[in-house]
Amino acid sequence: MKYVDEYRKKELILSVAEKLNTISKKEIVLMEVCGGHTMAIHRFGLTSLLPSNIHLISGPGCPVCVSSQHFIDLSMAYSRIPGIIITTYGDLIRVPGSSTSLEKERAAGSDIRIVYSVLESLEIAKKNSEKNIIFLGIGFETTAPATAAAILQAKKDKINNFYVLSAHKIMPPVMKELVKEGVKIDGFIAPGHVSAITGTGIYNELASVYGLGVVVAGFEPADLMQAVLMLAVQIETGTQKVDVQYQRVVHKEGNTIAQQLLNEVFVHGDDRWRGLGIIPESGLKISDDFSSFDAEKHFFVEIPESREPKGCICGQILRGLKTPVDCSLFAGKCTPSDPVGACMVSGEGTCATYYKYRF
């Protein structure tokens, strides 16, 4: 596949690794924020190519993993309302809620449908005019513009049985929160596709105020190795700044159309993150102008207080404080086929990735 295979060539990857081994001296810890990066790093075995003084830790960039237990429980309560069709991206349906999962609710008779694109929800809404469709909006800046576009499209087409339960989140507040909390990192491998939407300005504070290196990276092995090299050079020479490795896709100003749509449909609000608690201004809430599409303004359900699964350390893993092998449930009670926590459910969750590639 063009723009993929070129960046997977073994010789290229090894030559970057060799260069990295010559220039890198300091002990450094880099956090890859994006779950897609975590997956690629382990899938291609990149940690085995790094010098022993460079450590990679995974961050909170897996939307399924950070979706709060409250959100999962609320989704399931909605699915039990007669006449509701839930539409969702695939990974979410296996996440265990406080008592059950969407998958089990579906087996028990709820109408829960997996979509690849949110626009499929609009088609389902048109074909089922006597029912109400609730789309479970998860994802960061990469995914949220699609939800915004769907809401605008629904308004244009006068579709009045389409709703969104938004758990969309944005990256900068959580990245800053981790640094402020004192998680020891020297730099971020910043998410490539989030940055394609937002542009690179969102990271300036991390470099200028907190003195961290930030390199926006692509998702192929040569991309990631080059990003690590760029960060190592910055840190060795004391020139920490925001830089872009993924030049073929990411521009400084980002995707301004997507940004406009986000600003039109959403407002920032405090949001709950699994294991991390409430982070100020980190969530995308549907604005008052579009409240007729906001599921939470139309459907009211009582849900018991949400409980995080006992023994699961997903929250500490998402903060980069622990790794899956530190968890007593890992690969015993908690496996991809019978997950206890969200980090084992998503294909890009740190636990699922460790299980698949390192265990």
Add this chain to the structure above:
Amino acid sequence: MCLAIPVKVISVEGTSARVIIEDVEYTASLLLLDDVKPGDFIMLHAGFAIEKVDPREAAETLQLLLDMEKNRTN
């Protein structure tokens, strides 16, 4: 979740583009991207084109990597 793949555009109609993923055709939404033409490569995410792949920048990044490989073998 933020996975996006580079796909080639074969035709554009209104706010949709037909693209090829490996050998399969798919209709991608262009609601988030304008000025897309047949022959362009776009990054496809959850059914939406989120950005174009810049062939010049792609070549530059690759050249940088190839130079590293060349220096290694010398």
